[in-house]
Amino acid sequence: MVMREKELVEIIYRRRSIRRYEKRPVPDDVLNAVLEAGRLAPSASNLQPWHFIVVREPEIKRKLIFSTWNRFIDEAPIVIVGCGEADKKWAAIDVAIALENMVIAAEALGLGSCWIGHFREEEVKKALRIPGHLRVVAMITLGYPAERPRAPPKKKLEEILHYDGF
Numbered sequence: 001m002v003m004r005e006k007e008l009v010e011i012i013y014r015r016r017s018i019r020r021y022e023k024r025p026v027p028d029d030v031l032n033a034v035l036e037a038g039r040l041a042p043s044a045s046n047l048q049p050w051h052f053i054v055v056r057e058p059e060i061k062r063k064l065i066f067s068t069w070n071r072f073i074d075e076a077p078i079v080i081v082g083c084g085e086a087d088k089k090w091a092a093i094d095v096a097i098a099l100e101n102m103v104i105a106a107e108a109l110g111l112g113s114c115w116i117g118h119f120r121e122e123e124v125k126k127a128l129r130i131p132g133h134l135r136v137v138a139m140i141t142l143g144y145p146a147e148r149p150r151a152p153p154k155k156k157l158e159e160i161l162h163y164d165g166f
């Protein structure tokens, strides 16, 4: 995969959250390329305080659904659950960065993804047998997109940007 810097920025600009997916499975080499982007993410003191659980079994995936906010998990061929070591100060941020790396890599590889912050941590931990020293930070769905959502409104730079002080 050869990519110019400009293309990477365009990929970041065009990414949308995808909640509808084709049934087509994601080949292992494509999934591994996404996971690799997470593995290589920066982390505080390079501690890499993370574990990622790839969920593909429909029966297990279904256990992660608890409301309309994450019902589309059912349709997504893959869910990646990002966990952080509870005793590491920056673990949640580290895991979020790694997941976002995966989201961008997924877009570059023709996949769609969506962050999921709506979940019940204890139920997820039980369903996936996640040990007590880990927190579930977030999940992302992955799969070939079956929708092209319009860009939602985003704040203008002038509204959020400050130079040399607020």
Ligand SMILES: Cc1cc2nc3c(=O)[nH]c(=O)nc-3n(C[C@H](O)[C@H](O)[C@H](O)COP(=O)(O)O)c2cc1C
Pocket: 015, 016, 017, 019, 069, 070, 114, 115, 116, 117, 118, 119, 138, 152
């Ligand atoms: C931390 C986080 C949690 C999110 N949780 C959910 C969720 O539980 N369900 C959902 O449908 N979308 C979720 N989203 C996706 C957002 O709704 C989406 O990013 C936002 O509407 C902007 O759209 P865009 O991603 O296409 O730019 C989440 C996004 C983030 C960053």
